[in-house]
Amino acid sequence: MASSDSSAQSGVLFENPFHIEDLQVFDAETMHNMLACSHAQLSSRLLADSLHNVSPVLITHIMQAIPQEQREQFRQELQQPLSSQEIEQARSQTLNSLFWELIYWKTPDLYEELTVGERLHEGIFQSIQSDLAGKIVLDAGAGSGRASFEYLRYGATRVHAVEPSPGLLRILRKKIIDRGLERSIFPAAGRFNKLPLADHCVDTALSCSAFTALEDQGGESGLLELRRVTRPGGKIIIVWPRTEDHQWLAAHGFQYVSLPIQEEMYVHFRSFESALRCARLFYAHNPDVLHYLQKAQKPEIPFSIIGMNPPRDYFWLAV
Ligand SMILES: C[S@@+](CC[C@H](N)C(=O)[O-])C[C@H]1O[C@@H](n2cnc3c(N)ncnc32)[C@H](O)[C@@H]1O
Structure with missing residues (x-):
């Protein structure tokens, strides 16, 4: 879970405990709402960048949350060549923006x-x-x-x-x-x-x-x-x-x-x-x-x- 004792001792207080594959936990409606919210830090471009090299199961899952008319563009964004550093950066931004939702959905006992x-x-x-x-x-x-x-x-x-x-x-x-x-x-x-x-x-x-x-x-x-x-x-x-x-x-x-x-x-x-x-x-x-x-x-x-x-x-x- 979260930061280990060694990370706290080394001065790093926080590591987002979630992994990009954890996005499978959300249902299509929740994912759709998070993407549709204009104030949200999660844009479909950022999400697509985060999803380079993930499992086909996750891609299929996320696709269901993308409105039909935006799916082709989303597929193209998934094909954009990105360095592994750019992918990592996008993932970290995505996971941080979804931190609380992931807590509620993936680790509800911690929220309790x-x-x-x-x-x-x-x-x-x-x-x-x-x-x-x-x-x-x-x-x-x-x-x-x-x-x-x-x-x-x-x-x-x-x-x-x-x-x-x-x-x-x-x-x-x-x-x-x-x-x-x-x-x-x-x-x-x-x-x-x-x-x-x-x-x-x-x-x-x-x-x-x-x-x-x-x-x-x-x-x-x-x-x-x-x-x-x-x-x-x-x-x-x-x-x-x-x-x-x-x-x-x-x-x-x-x-x-x-x-x-x-x-x-x-x-x-x-x-x-x-x-x-x-x-x-x-x-x-x-x-x-x-x-x-x-x-x-x-x-x-x-x-x-x-x-x-x-x-x-x-x-x-x-x-
Ligand atoms: C900070 S928690 C508060 C939970 C509870 N009311 C309490 O006081 O402990 C925020 C809650 O809002 C829920 N939530 C997030 N988006 C929501 C939405 N669109 N409609 C209804 N509930 C939502 C979350 O799943 C989470 O349970």
């Missing part, structure tokens, strides 16, 4: 390990309790259910947990069965732009650390879908939004709420080994995190060291 430690501020749920208690809610981009279980704990009568990654859905389903919650949380495969729910069927549509302004992670089409499934008089709530999306959300009529904190919020890991593993993989761009852990020798890191806004805010919109 991270989210166990990233606890959401209790005040968020207290503050939105009236939109949860006795309500039917949607958790869109539910992942392995970090927020879904909280919505239930705060009184939701039914949670529809929609998530595209089969691996995260598997973890979520197991947790639901282990906790005997099959009649309360309903997991389903789906995406923001095509929610598997009827019109106006939920009181509150929530998305925690998942909906963004980017089309492949929500955007205009995702917001339309959230509106479609929420009953008039209900709410859409975006929990722990990305800072860069605040303006977009405000421009779309959302109101911002940030909970006050008395003391610094931390990511709490299961063990020191888990903290090191997660730091090397998820926060590798920031050497301060590993240095902090090595000095503190405790399985926790303040969000300020990670350089992330802590999970204590949300945006809401009345439908």
Whole structure:
């Protein structure tokens, strides 16, 4: 997995653990959405450059995600002569741009390990309790259910947990069965732009650390879908939004709420080994995190060291 001890000792904090053949893990719809998003760092040209000399199985797999009318051009791009260095560069760029999606799809257990430690501020749920208690809610981009279980704990009568990654859905389903919650949380495969729910069927549509302004992670089409499934008089709530999306959300009529904190919020890991593993993989761009852990020798890191806004805010919109 990720960086070995020797790479950390030699000062190299991060190696993307994924291989180009790992792209086989995505289904055609996901790959198609990632390529179609105009903001995405992954262009079809970059992808084609990365796919020189890969297995025919991977080429066939990717071809299914390329729109019919672009396939001929994509085939030609695959034939362009490139040096091995250019291919390596393209692969590394591709794998870095798909890092989080690969984590969700290929190594969902590692994502679960991270989210166990990233606890959401209790005040968020207290503050939105009236939109949860006795309500039917949607958790869109539910992942392995970090927020879904909280919505239930705060009184939701039914949670529809929609998530595209089969691996995260598997973890979520197991947790639901282990906790005997099959009649309360309903997991389903789906995406923001095509929610598997009827019109106006939920009181509150929530998305925690998942909906963004980017089309492949929500955007205009995702917001339309959230509106479609929420009953008039209900709410859409975006929990722990990305800072860069605040303006977009405000421009779309959302109101911002940030909970006050008395003391610094931390990511709490299961063990020191888990903290090191997660730091090397998820926060590798920031050497301060590993240095902090090595000095503190405790399985926790303040969000300020990670350089992330802590999970204590949300945006809401009345439908
Ligand atoms: C940072 S994780 C958050 C997961 C979960 N809500 C939580 O708080 O732990 C982002 C989630 O959004 C999901 N996701 C990515 N693109 C999506 C899309 N287009 N529609 C729905 N979910 C998406 C990912 O698979 C991943 O589970």
